[in-house]
Amino acid sequence: MKQEQGRVAVVTGGGGDIGGVTCAKLAEDGWTVVVTDLDLTRAREVAAGITASGDLAEADELDVGDPAQITDLVTRTGERFGRLDALVCAAGVEPPQNLADLDVEAWALTLDVNLRGPALLARAALPWWTRQRSGALVNIASRTWLGGGHPAYAASKAGLVGLTRSLALELAPIGVTVNAVAPSFVRTRFARQRGDESVLDAYAERVRAATPMGELVRPEDVANAVAFLASARAARVTGEVLHVCAGSQLPLFVS
């Protein structure tokens, strides 16, 4: 029997590069995975890949910027499976705007998707978690929570860390863990918001060269961290931010 068999996880942004690999890793560990995304076609492709390998997954449409859709999705999932164990919030947007060109709509979208979405998902899951007296919320933040990204994005991810730590305290008495994973740059479709392939090649090389391990982080690295934090093995780990960044969080000393 697989370790997490019988437990149900909802992943947002599951049609994305990190989200998709995370869904596959969770399913491999035995979770029944509800792969959700704004892009239902991509969510379906990810779910189909999982079921083709003999693991359990379904696809569902979810715009995490829409509070009503969040309520409906969580209700639908809970009723369908009779439980809801983990929420993994991987949906994210990063409009490539600096301060001078920052517009109000893009600011609102970024905060709604990256920050309000996880909060509303957790609120919707609360009745299930309260009944079960267990649960796990894993938010995908970013190294930019410490600064360095586009302002709206960095603010949303810093807010997500604040949300993670606050909910960890609030939900600890009912046995629910809340953690964040903060990856450094991962070369995914997300990164294409920064520019074309040559811009990305140059950026990726700068990040790689500045990374103590001399390697870029891969979606699999993020997925493994998420799978641990969602699992029963991490049942006493809460309020943490796990930096998946090949050593970039370490102060660099040149001897």
Ligand SMILES: NC(=O)c1ccc[n+]([C@@H]2O[C@H](COP(=O)([O-])OP(=O)(O)OC[C@H]3O[C@@H](n4cnc5c(N)ncnc54)[C@H](O)[C@@H]3O)[C@@H](O)[C@H]2O)c1
């Ligand atoms: N790629 C990186 O360098 C990097 C680094 C740190 C953190 N992250 C975070 O990792 C997460 C996944 O990013 P990725 O690199 O796999 O990018 P990606 O673009 O491949 O995936 C993002 C997914 O989010 C979905 N999405 C966007 N808006 C949505 C909405 N309103 N509702 C539901 N789904 C929506 C997209 O359809 C897409 O499938 C994001 O939260 C991102 O901020 C990425």
